[in-house]
Amino acid sequence: MYFSVDTAHRFSHKDCPSPCLYLAADIATCLFERFGDKAYSQQKAVAQSLWSAHSVSAIRVPEIHVCDLTNAKTLSAMMVDLSSLMHNDVVTPQAWGLAIQRHPAGFQAIKFRSRFNGKACLAVFQRDGMERRLRASLLGALSDNDTAVEWLDGHKVILY
Numbered sequence: 126m127y128f129s130v131d132t133a134h135r136f137s138h139k140d141c142p143s144p145c146l147y148l149a150a151d152i153a154t155c156l157f158e159r160f161g162d163k164a165y166s167q168q169k170a171v172a173q174s175l176w177s178a179h180s181v182s183a184i185r186v187p188e189i190h191v192c193d194l195t196n197a198k199t200l201s202a203m204m205v206d207l208s209s210l211m212h213n214d215v216v217t218p219q220a221w222g223l224a225i226q227r228h229p230a231g232f233q234a235i236k237f238r239s240r241f242n243g244k245a246c247l248a249v250f251q252r253d254g255m256e257r258r259l260r261a262s263l264l265g266a267l268s269d270n271d272t273a274v275e276w277l278d279g280h281k282v283i284l285y
Contacts, residue, residue, distance in 0.1 A: 126146055126182070128146045128249075129145065130144045135248070137219060144251045145248045145250060147248050148247045148249060149239065149245070152273060153244075154241070154244040155181070157241035158246060169280065171282055180264070180265060180267060181267060182261045191235070192235050194236060203221075211238075
């Protein structure tokens, strides 16, 4: 598990008080979220060294207080346009990530949809001892994972 503040990430504004750990509901969505931009910007190619440096884990998340950006009522109350959260330019989602982290409700995560396949994702904040409350089980290297290999094949992504 790796929490970070990385300005290339969707909800990770440089001024965020807490680093984020990004999770997805399934392996294919994780792969889209991690490699999708790189694969599509490089004509469906990912460096073998980058692929080899990654593994897959199952992470059990306890009950937490979540700002649910997959809920239409939440988006309406926030007066946020969903397309601004899904855009390649991460300036707007990062501003929302910062605002959500600073909100007095004390959210511990943001639930959002992958812009690649619409499936559920979670940006978990490293606060309230969260890193000690998550339970991870290493499933193995991407190259040894059938679902990951099928993702490469199914989306015609090559390793170079």
